[in-house]
Amino acid sequence: MGLRCDITLSITLVSPFLMPGLDVAALGIDAAALRDDCGKGCPIIPADQVKGLLSAACTTLAEAGVEIDGVAVTRTLIGRLFGRPSDEDGGEWGAPQRGAIIFGDLTAPPQIFGDLTAPPQKAASFTRVSIDGSTGAAKNGALQTVELVAPLGQRVTFSGTATVRFDPRTMPAPATKTAAEWVAALLHTALGVIPAVGGLKTAGFGQVAEASATMTHAEPLALPTPATALPPVVRRYVHFDRRLLVDAERVADNVWKGQEIIPGAVFKGALAERLRLAGEDTRSGSPFGTALAAMRFSHAFPANTDGRPAGFTPPLSLCVYADRNDKLHGACALSTGGPDALPACAASQTAPAIPRFAPDWKDAEREQVLAAIGWPAPPSLTPLPRGHTAIGKDYVAADQKLFVDVGLSTHNQKWFLEIGQDKADPARFRDLMATLDQGLDGIGATGARATFTDPGDAPWDWPSSFDSTRTGDGLWAVTLATPALMFREPKPGMDAVAQYKDYWETRAGVGLEGAVLVDVFASQKLTGGYLGLRRRMYGHDRYYPFVLTQPGSVFLLSGITEEQLKALMRTGLPARAPEGVSLTWENCPYLPENGYGAILVNAIDHARLAPGVPLSDKEAS
Numbered sequence: 001m002g003l004r005c006d007i008t009l010s011i012t013l014v015s016p017f018l019m020p021g022l023d024v025a026a027l028g029i030d031a032a033a034l035r036d037d038c039g040k041g042c043p044i045i046p047a048d049q050v051k052g053l054l055s056a057a058c059t060t061l062a063e064a065g066v067e068i069d070g071v072a073v074t075r076t077l078i079g080r081l082f083g084r085p086s087d088e089d090g091g092e093w094g095a096p097q098r099g100a101i102i103f104g105d106l107t108a109p110p111q112i113f114g115d116l117t118a119p120p121q122k123a124a125s126f127t128r129v130s131i132d133g134s135t136g137a138a139k140n141g142a143l144q145t146v147e148l149v150a151p152l153g154q155r156v157t158f159s160g161t162a163t164v165r166f167d168p169r170t171m172p173a174p175a176t177k178t179a180a181e182w183v184a185a186l187l188h189t190a191l192g193v194i195p196a197v198g199g200l201k202t203a204g205f206g207q208v209a210e211a212s213a214t215m216t217h218a219e220p221l222a223l224p225t226p227a228t229a230l231p232p233v234v235r236r237y238v239h240f241d242r243r244l245l246v247d248a249e250r251v252a253d254n255v256w257k258g259q260e261i262i263p264g265a266v267f268k269g270a271l272a273e274r275l276r277l278a279g280e281d282t283r284s285g286s287p288f289g290t291a292l293a294a295m296r297f298s299h300a301f302p303a304n305t306d307g308r309p310a311g312f313t314p315p316l317s318l319c320v321y322a323d324r325n326d327k328l329h330g331a332c333a334l335s336t337g338g339p340d341a342l343p344a345c346a347a348s349q350t351a352p353a354i355p356r357f358a359p360d361w362k363d364a365e366r367e368q369v370l371a372a373i374g375w376p377a378p379p380s381l382t383p384l385p386r387g388h389t390a391i392g393k394d395y396v397a398a399d400q401k402l403f404v405d406v407g408l409s410t411h412n413q414k415w416f417l418e419i420g421q422d423k424a425d426p427a428r429f430r431d432l433m434a435t436l437d438q439g440l441d442g443i444g445a446t447g448a449r450a451t452f453t454d455p456g457d458a459p460w461d462w463p464s465s466f467d468s469t470r471t472g473d474g475l476w477a478v479t480l481a482t483p484a485l486m487f488r489e490p491k492p493g494m495d496a497v498a499q500y501k502d503y504w505e506t507r508a509g510v511g512l513e514g515a516v517l518v519d520v521f522a523s524q525k526l527t528g529g530y531l532g533l534r535r536r537m538y539g540h541d542r543y544y545p546f547v548l549t550q551p552g553s554v555f556l557l558s559g560i561t562e563e564q565l566k567a568l569m570r571t572g573l574p575a576r577a578p579e580g581v582s583l584t585w586e587n588c589p590y591l592p593e594n595g596y597g598a599i600l601v602n603a604i605d606h607a608r609l610a611p612g613v614p615l616s617d618k619e620a621s
Contacts, residue, residue, distance in 0.1 A: 002167045002277030004441070005180040005218035007187060009106060010159045010211060011045065011197060015150040016126050017206040019045050019198045022385050022404070029125060031146045031199070036107055037243065037384055037409040043149045045106040045158045045197060047242075047446065052391035053197065054103075055082045057190035068185050069174035080170065081183065100166040101183070102447035104242060106158035108149070124148040128203065146200070155209050162187070162213075163441055163449070165221065165277050180218050187213035194395060201396060221278045224438055226430035230421070233570070234433060235460060236452040237307075238262075238300050238415040243384050245407035246444035254403040258444070260381055261311050261482070262415060264297030264595025265585075267450070270440040271432060278435075284586065291428035293585055296572065299482050299595040300415035302379045307458040309416035310376040313552035315479045315604055317521035318373070319355035320365055320615060328365060329612040330372055331355060332604070334477065334521050334556050358552075368615040373604045376463060382409035407446060416460065417452075420570065422593070464569070465602040466562050475518065476565060477602050478555045483525070483548040484597035485575040485590040489538070496524065503576060504557065514559035522553035537587050538578055546590060554603075565601050573597030 021034035036042045058081075061073045083099030130142035150156045164183050171179040191211035198206035245258040246266050272282045272292055282289045301309035317334035333355070361369065370377060385406045392398030419436075421429045440450045462481075471477045486503045487496075494502070497520060504517045528545025538544050572592030577583045583591060590596045 001279050002165060002221035003180055003218055004163065004165045004221050004277075005183075006216050007162045007164060007184045008159065008214050008216045009050065009103075009162055009187065009191070010157060010213075011106060011191065012155050012157045012209045012211065013197060014207040014209050015152050015154045015156060016146070016148055016200075016204075017156075017198045018146055018200055019043065019049065020387070022387060028145055029147050030144045033147045033149050034386070035110075036105065037382065038411050041110045043108045043110070043156070043158075045160075046386060047103040047105050047160075048386075048388055049197070049391075050106055050160075050162075051082065051101070051103045053194050053395060054187060054190050056391045056395055057193040058082070058186065060193050061186075061190060066189070068189060069177050069182060071172040071174050071182060073186065077172065080166075081164075081186075098442065100164055102163045102165070102442055104160045104162065104447075106160040108156050108158045124151075126152070128200075161216075163447075165441060167277060167279070178218075180215055184213050184215040196395070199397075221274065223275075223278055223280070223431060224434045226427075226434040228430075230430055230433055232421045234419045235455055236417045236419065236437075237303065237455050237458070238267075238417050239451050239453070240410040240443065240448040241451075242410065242448045243386075243407045243446050244410050244444055244448050245405055245446050248405065248445065251406075255406065256403065257406040258408055260302055260378075260408060262300040262417075262444075263482075264299050264417075264593075265589055266443060267300070267417065267436070267440065268292060268297050268594060270442055270450070271436055273442060274435055274440060275432075284584065287425065287428055288432070291424040291432060293593065294422055295424040295429060295432065296420040296422045296593045297595055298418040298420075298598060300417040302381060303414050303416050304376065304379050307455065308376060308461055311378050312376060312463055312481055312600065312603075313550075314358070314370065314373070314375050315477070315521070315554040316358060316523060316550075316552040317554050318369060318604070318609070319357045320361065320369060321355045321612075328368060328615040330369060330609050330615050331612050332606045332609040333357075334519050334554055334606060365615075372613060372615045373609075374463075375604075376461070379413070381413060382411075383407070384409050405445065410448070416455070422571065462569070462600055463603045464600045466565075467602065470602045470605045470607055471556065472607060474558050476557045476560060477604075477606055478557060478565070478568075479600040479603045480549060480551050480553045480573075481598040481600050482551055482572075482596050483590065484553075484573045485546060485588065486549045486573070487524075487547040488576050489544070489578050496520075496522065500555065504555065512557075512560050512564055515557055516559045517555060518558055519556040520554070522555070523550045524548065525550050531589060535587050535589055537581065537583070539581075546588070548590060565599075568599055569601065573599060 018031060019034045021032050023032050033043050034046060036044050055078065058073060058078045059075070062075055062078060066073050081100050084097045124147070126146045126148050128144045128146060130139045132139050164180065166179065168179045172182060174182040177185065191213055194208055194211065196206040196208060246262050247259040248256040251257045275282050275288055280288050282292060301311045304310045315334070317332050319331050319333055320328050321331065322328055383406050385404055387402065387404050390398040390401035419433065437452050439452070441447065443450045487499045488502070500520050500522065501517045504512065504515045525548050526545040527548055532543055532545045536543060537546070575583050575588060575591050575597065585591060585594070
């Protein structure tokens with residue numbers, strides 16, 4: 001049986017010190033201090049810097065042949081505790097291995113001067129200048145003003161928690177300590193090796209006065225007693241204890257941006273790891289592995305202030321256009337007549353207005369469109385960018401290993417998650433839900449801890465309707481809420497529309513008897529790279545990126561029933577498998593059981609928008 005323990009880390013620094021952030025603290029400040037996102041302005045040592053410094057210090061101990069309670073510190077043990085990247089013997093197909101330790105930020109009181117509990121009132125600073133070695137004079141343009149969070153010489157203590165999860169059978173057996181106590185002793189010893197923390201260390205910043213690591217809590221990772229009965233679909237609010245970075249995509253050469261909507265696979269993977277640490281078998285074919293693969297985790301959508309899920313992408317077929325009086329009108333390009341049936345603006349007598357689709361909308365236009373169609377307004381989530389660099393020799397930043405990630409603040413924010421039993425064994429489903437409700441560690445790149453609460457009677461509204469007058473007699477508009485794998489392998493002469501017709505109208509696709517694709521308005525995205533290499537849907541000897549149909553893509557269908565659509569809303573659209581291939585989580589991440597292929601039905605009133613609905617009586621600015 002695995003263990004979960006909390007180790008309190010404490011580092012006391014002597015001012016001046018600087019953990020640089022990316023925000024501008026005040027006019028004239030060149031380098032600002034990194035602070036927390038909870039509104040208190042507390043200076044922090046970021047989790048990744050704590051991890052990097054301690055990993056480097058443990059490597060120093062290993063090179064020196066240090067033993068702790070009779071157990072040698074080795075590189076293998078360091079890799080087990082801190083993790084290994086995919087290019088360092090990470091397993092089959094370069095899979096990285098996350099370490100047993102999850103570090104959190106270390107936080108100091110929100111002081112500047114004097115009272116250590118008072119919030120900062122202004123930015124204090126320290127000025128640095130570079131000296132010309134030949135003349136002894138200050139160099140031109142080499143002045144830097146650094147923010148101070150404490151007066152020079154003052155000692156400031158940063159503290160936080162590291163969570164360790166491990167199977168005791170994989171850890172060393174010390175002479176007089178438990179495995180958890182040994183890990184705490186290792187971190188305590190490693191902290192004593194670190195001379196300074198933060199930036200500008202070569203200029204004397206960040207001197208460590210004292211540091212400690214103490215185990216404060218330990219508990220077995222046993223499976224809890226499950227509930228006696230559960231409904232087939234369970235809903236939960238999800239809360240996180242720190243900054244969140246999930247489903248990140250590269251937006252620049254060294255910038256990664258996380259998403260607001262959390263894939264269901266994120267929670268399913270964390271739950272599988274929790275079971276593994278409890279000593280349960282989660283491999284394919286095992287009882288828990290089969291149940292995990294069969295049950296469906298929706299994507300988690302951020303909740304608005306009223307508790308309703310939001311963040312859905314509106315149908316991509318929506319467009320706006322202006323009349324000769326600059327009043328905005330709305331229309332939908334999805335119809336039995338196709339885009340050529342878009343109405344001309346009645347007030348434009350000289351020439352029809354040109355419709356503008358979502359990528360070209362201004363912020364004010366977007367707000368008007370969403371308000372006019374009654375779409376759930378997305379919550380305002382605060383982005384929290386952080387810079388990262390690898391720790392090199394002498395505990396300073398390594399060259400050419402800098403990148404920035406843009407995570408999200410989770411302060412006062414919750415997400416809405418739906419979990420369906422589907423084809424999972426009912427007893428195993430109850431076991432899994434009881435385990436999930438205890439909380440999950442290791443969510444996303446920041447290792448956030450997720451806690452789950454029952455929403456009770458909180459409102460849950462999918463933007464859907466089964467009123468047939470919203471599209472026309474016998475027609476249904478199906479909009480993707482999450483990406484879906486709908487294309488089979490490329491075939492000569494088969495364009496996107498033909499791929500979608502093949503998906504909806506043939507038994508090899510979604511298999512709706514009698515379905516006819518009347519019209520489609522969709523966008524696609526290639527996802528390959530690491531995912532394409534790790535999850536080779538066509539076999540390990542072939543590489544193809546996945547072709548995903550994006551959220552907001554909308555399909556106008558006929559020949560199907562309300563019951564068929566409600567069933568697809570419960571299960572999600574099936575992922576399109578290559579001929580002769582059975583899709584599993586091992587070869588395809590984009591399965592409906594992981595939250596992909598979620599649909600909305602008749603999400604907007606297409607019939608109302610067809611003639612062009614005025615979106616505003618005000619003149620466009």
